[in-house]
Amino acid sequence: RFSGNFPDDHSSSRAMEIFRDTLAERTDGDLSAQLFPNMQLGGASENVDQVSSGSIAGTWVGIAFLSRTVPELEALSLPFAFADREDAFALIDGDFGELLDEKLAEKGFVALGYMELGFRHVTNNERPIETIEDLNGLRIRLQPNQTHLDTFRAIGASPISMDISEVYGALQQGVLDGQENPYSIISTRRLDEVQGHLSDTGHFYDFIVVVANRNTFNRLSEEKQQVVREAMAEAVAWQRQTAAEEDEAARATLIERGMQFTPISDETRAALREASQGVVEQLRDRIGNEVVDQVLEELTS
Amino acid sequence: MTSAWHQLEAHASSPVKRHFLHGLVLLDRTSYYAILVAMGMMTLLVSAQVFTRYVLSSSIDSADELSRLFFVWAIFLAIPHGIKVGIHVGIDALVSHLSEGLQQRLAQLMALFGAAMMAWLFWISLGAVVSKWQELMPTLPITAAVFYIAVLVCAGHSCLHLMAQAMRLEPLPSAPTHRGGLPS
């Protein structure tokens, strides 16, 4: 049994369906995965609890919800760190990914694969984001994550953490000026109805991790474990490609539906990265120099 | 001995029962003050969040999470008091046809089942607290298990009250009598 908080039609949920079908096919129905997307079994942090206690075999979930258990995952939230998604995948499929797998294993999880949640971009109702000053004082909703909040404070915005279920109403009523999410989420949550300006800040890149309970997974024979990993690898490959296509399509849709799109210039991006350096230092304090250095090193090589 | 001890003489005949009730009184009193703190902090945090947003144009990072924490605590701490004053909802369509004595017996039996369920829940929650102990909350350096401790406390406290009901012991009011008077 796998639980997820993404809607049925999200690329990650469809990738899990591919995983399920492949798995059933390759094991002649010996192994079957039941999927419960769309928060059917509770929200993201609850899903993580369920996998941790073994009541559910696995979950596909935004990586932020595991960073409470494995702080090293926060190194992936370095602001303005990734130039493109290839960079991000190279990092997660490389040595750093292996380190994360070990850390997750220590906490009783097996990481089966990393999918794309996507680059996060700022939308708002006040003005187009042309320079770093345009972010000044904007009340922007963020996920309840210290690094995210600190980053936005560092670049001059007023970060507000709020449950996603309240965001639509809060934006509509003007409680918030803006929010930040991947294009696909902005589009499926219909936030374009309550937001005028769209940008491509790409301040964070988010992964979806598929984790299983380690004990549940280890009870499978070596052979079956291998089949599970292979089936997941196929699903992940499909998802990464589909997510990239949908990301582009979602951006086009948002513009088509009337949002004003303002790309971030290179200077502005450099200014933003510069302004958020302090956050990198704080992250070093929190999760250790080694991990942060490793990420920065692997990104530049 | 506290003043509650003397009032208890009217409520329980044997010393053992009186000790049990006395312990329950002290627990109720502690929980009563904890509820006041939780409710107060919750209200304060939510209104402060509005205030800081407008007046200071900023936001308290942990306000959302902390207010939810106090909310969860307020609810789970208050459930045992709800049991005590008997404001829980049930279906009495069938039972109301029985004789008064039989209804009483049945209520005691149900309280006993309830107590057993709460004891079970207490045991399970203990496991949840232990396994969650290492994990921290996203914006605060506190263990994430504090949420589950609320469930644990609720289960234990409720179990004691349901046991009291099964033994037909009437606990004293939660609020100190010299201050706010009797609650509800």
Added chain:
Amino acid sequence: MTPAIVFTFLSFALLRMPLAFALGLASLVGLYVGGMDFSILPQRMMHSVNSFPLMAIPLFMLAGELMVAGGVLQRLVDFANSLIGRIHGGLAHVAIVAGMVLAAVSGAAVASASALGSSLVPSMRQQYGTGYSSAVVASAANLGAIIPPSNAMIVYALMAGSSVSVGGLFMAGVVPGIILAVGFMGLASFIAMRRRYPLGTESRIGLKHVLVQTWRALPILLMPIVVVGGIVGGAFTPTEGAAIAVVYALLIGFFVTRKLRISDLPKAMFNAAVTAAMVGALIAFASTMTFAFTLDLIPMQLSQWVQNFTQDPLVFLLLVMVLLIGVGMFIESNAAYIMLVPLLAPIALAYGIDPLLFGFLFVMNLVVGMMTPPVGVLLFVMCGISKISLNELMKSAWPFIVFQYVVLFACIAFPGIVTWLPRALGY
């Protein structure tokens, strides 16, 4: 797991075990039979209560308690009496009008019920009896989820995906909401006349008297404008609005009526917490049952069963409505949206049913379900506030429930009631 859960729950519930505990026991038995890890119970309990929107419940209850302690109610009652005390069922109309006003600012029926209930039932019960007063308040509160804004509609739209827009669904609720409110008032007058309820204490209506009472009640009448206006105007979210209501009630109590004392606060906070805890306990214990049903694929089987039944959209729609009436009886509404909307909304789309119409009917059906026994959040709230039994409440509530279902089916017969306004606004 499902049969074990249903059997255990029904057995204990019929033996007059408190529903929350019957749900808890049934969940434990279900987990045992299903060979599931017991840790699911505390997990579900904690996570289902750990929600920011839910926090509006104790806050609105606290505001109500403070208004009672601050002597605010008497002024409101005096005002209402001076104005419509000569109309049959006067205070019931006050409750319905207040419910409509509250509905226009709050998204949650439960929060409306706690605010209205704790501020109006104490005075209403003196004139009309507790059962009838609670039934009127519960019905008035039901408007909260139908007249925009509505949390239920937001949840529905999120679950249904891109075929339904939140704004469109909001607008769909306006006309039916007004019809319901007017209908409730008519029903209240009718019942008041039949039962010969007292007309109120005013001998006749005098302009000067009305003005005096209005002036005295002004700070209280402004409260919904500040709180509701703040929420609608975008100053704060509903939960924050509830906290503002608490602050506002404190200010009125201390400085306007000057009847509130510091020593009143502990009692108000404690009572609000205990009342909210009753709702919290039900939500917490019911959540595991929902979880088990989901694992057993009960919602999916239900929807397949419906689909096998018919190819006619109207028959399908009626079947869904009947199904939801049943679901609304037993399952907490948020759980029902989460389980059923993703399954049924795409089928409805495939049948060619207007997504806004289907969405609205779905929401309204489950909103009425919050008032139907044995599991009805609004009933629980009202029982908690009024301290009456479910039976006693149901004796007065059923005409209001039947009326709401009549309006529901009228919306199916004349879909324009629902779709006209959103279509006119371009949704």
